[in-house]
Amino acid sequence: MAPPQTSNAAQVEFWNGPTGQRWTRLAKQIEDNLRPFTDELVRRLGPQPGERVVDVGCGAGDTTLALAELVQGHGFVLGVDVSRPMLQRATARAANTPEYPIRFVEADAAGHAFERGGFDALFSRFGVMFFADPAAAFANMRRALKPGGRLAFACWRDRRENAWVTLPVAAARKHLSELPPAPGPDEPGPFAFADSARIQRILTSAGFTAIQCEKFDPLLNYGDGTRAAAEYLTQMGPIGSVLQDHPEALRQQVADTLAGLLEDKRETGALRLSAAVWIVTARSE
16 A cells, blocks of 8 residues: 655745755754753664664754664664755765765655565654644554564653743744744644644554653753853744744844843853653554
């Protein structure tokens, strides 16, 4: 049976436009910032030498390389993403490690024709919250797994629990009369999987079992400089997407305000902000 064809055209356009280009430019900072999630997810998935793994929403390839190091030369990692700018960076990085068993494909995992039953595990660091029809997307990805294959992904919990979102929003409100409404709880977006009950329903309908959603709440390190952190945070996440449609001078004003808010949050040493995430694990039937 052919995999379902789903329409994620809006997300494809989004990640190939200014957002994808900005994420590519800031890839090193993003990867350093998200390192706690990468390490925890890899630990939960437990890739073994010789295994075949799909990295969904692989971005600039940081997670794909981490997985490839563990499955080693007789394993294989397939990195899948819709963003051409990020995949170009990923491909260039992988060229420096030709011994790693990696291939990247520009595709939407929701409808990509994966090799049926060809993989031991699915992995994703914040790459699965953007599907127009998540149940159909996960059903398609599950077909890529062998019986008993493993799934592990990270997704954000409620935005109100994530200071890296609430503080930039508070700063932006001081300079913008109105912010675009946040996506609804069932619409594609960073916080589409904030409700663990929804995750359970989606994965169950897609044919997964042994589903677990566990809280993971690291403090993310933004370095010693609040101004540098403000520059980064006003380019990433929901506020980054809003400010890209305004003059650069306005973003700088928001960054100035945010730097003051961040300074108030700093105690001693490096600036650390709370993050609230689900680490989700499951198995295919």
